[in-house]
Amino acid sequence: VKGDAPRWIGHNLKHYAGQRVHFEFSPVGNTPFELLQVIDGGTPKQKLGERKAVSRKELHRALDDLDDGRLEARHVPHIAWLLKLGKVNLPDELLKSWQSALDGLAKEARWESRLAVSWWGGTGVDEHILERGSPQSPGERVGRNLPELLAMAPLQNRSPGRLELARQLTAKDHPLTSRVMVNRIWHQLFGRGIVSTPDNFGWLGQRPSHPDLLDYLAVEFAETHSHSIKSFIERIVLTKTFGMSSTAADPVYAEKDPDNRWLHRMPMRRLEAEAIRDSALAISGR
Structure with a gap:
């Protein structure tokens, strides 16, 4: 996708009706990426032009609130976006107060962490026996479980099983x-x-x-x-x-x-x- 303007990106999935699907959204290289909305269905009724008009109206309301000295929480992202683009100027006193608060938050931020990036486990799904290996001929559904060959205890819940597999493999009695x-x-x-x-x-x-x-x-x-x-x-x-x-x-x-x-x-x-x-x-x- 080229350009910064929002647009609808559609995928025709009519040939995959009844099958499971996995979507992954990611940027290309270091280019900025933002996902605004995901819709499961046909062509959205709301057009991008209408959405822009609504956003413009919200921006005007945010600017009016800013001039009156009050700003609702839902308008804070709008003002922040305008400040980033240099489209609005804040009073010096308010700008200094805002910068001081921002510096205070930066000092409280933890720049080092012992946590590592990981994947969140999805929904566990039981598979079917595929007759003659054909995905078009699903047979009996087989409940998921951990490998018995590795002396694993059966799953006790409906989770995907990855965390249970890791815990049992690293248990002291394994x-x-x-x-x-x-x-x-x-x-x-x-x-x-x-x-x-x-x-x-x-x-x-x-x-x-x-x-x-x-x-x-x-x-x-x-x-x-x-x-x-x-x-x-x-x-x-x-x-x-x-x-x-x-x-x-x-x-x-x-x-x-x-x-x-x-x-x-x-x-x-x-x-x-x-x-x-x-x-x-x-x-x-x-």
């Missing part, structure tokens, strides 16, 4: 999340995880080489380190296991465990380019 995370960290530090298939933690993956160690670290990761990856990595790299030499302490160990499955030595790993560069800069004094 064994999967902590084990998977611990195994991935171990894989990055030692070159191979306690479960050697970190991307396949199910029945088709490999069995853990040290199941008791995996359970112990998973509990420690959740309870002692409160799921802090940084704290848990520090815990592992300060152990004797991580500090072992890559050479076997006894040739017998290499004969009995040639693949180093039982970690009788530190596995040899390829040195990353970043570490080589940092070492060269440190030696050269740069």
